Amino acid sequence: MKRRHRAFTLIELLVVISIIALLIAILLPALGAARLSARKAQSNTQLRGTHQAMVTFAQSNKGFFPGLRSSGNQWVMPADNDAAAHGSTVMARYAILLEGDFFTPEYALHPNDPQPHTAYNPNSATPLDHTNYSYAMLEIVRRNNETGPNIIPGNSEHKRGEWRETMNAQAIIMSDRLIDVPPTSFGDPSTYIGIWSDEPGESEWGVVWNDNHTVFERTPFFETRYTRINNTSDDLYSRVSTGSNVQTPSGATTNSAGGNAMMVSNLSTSLKQPF
Helix, strand or coil: CCCCCCCCCCCHHHHHHHHHHHHHHHHHHHHHHHHHHHHHHHHHHHHHHHHHHHHHHHCCCCCCCCEECCCEECCCCCCCCCCCCCCCCCCHHHHHHHHHHCHHHHHHHCCCCCCCCCCCCCCCCCCCCHHHEEEEEECCCCCCCCCCCCCCCCCCHHHHHCCCCCCCCCCCCECCCEEEECCCCCCHHCEEEEECCCCCCCCEEEEEEEECEEEEEEECCEEEECCCCEEEECCCCCCCCCCCCCCHHCCCCCCCCEEEEECCCCCCCCHCCCC
């Protein structure tokens, strides 16, 4: 006598579906968190790798990173790189590294960037621009004299001394960039909108230091030392102001707008750059 196979009842089928739905609801947040953690690790790896490329470049530039000539007292000029940008800009520094094949164009793109950046195409007639990178770099000194090669000393001159392979574990060289900050709240980190969250004050920051170690923090405040200048609570983006250097490269209209990490390490907040 053949044994009949009993089919699922409707109730049993609904129970199975409910269990599957419950498991999915439990596993999806964990999967999302794992993916986010992987993107954070990838981003810090790219920060570290870009800094390593700078160190390699510096070995044939008398120790100075891209943007400065080997004398350390002159900028790279727009005619010296395909980006046609002054050496104080992030655009020029990325152009030098990409033209030298120090890393692939995709390496300049942040894995969590919410804005439409695309990898630079070295075979295209279109020069590199602010849409081809999505990390911030240390602002060497206040941008000035962008029509001439000589660097005019400014109130952040001490940072230029760190734009070279010093192995300083207290000098930030690159970071995740700031996306936006309300125009009435410049200088207030609780209003900053970063690359990891679109909620003001809830972002996180990956940074690489000049000894090539990286950290990932929930605050833009760090203890830094640039040459002889110490700051126990350095605001990573302290040089924000209306209409100047807000961290929005994809919305920038000029070579010098956006992209620089506003890492001002001064003795007091009153000495921070006013624009």
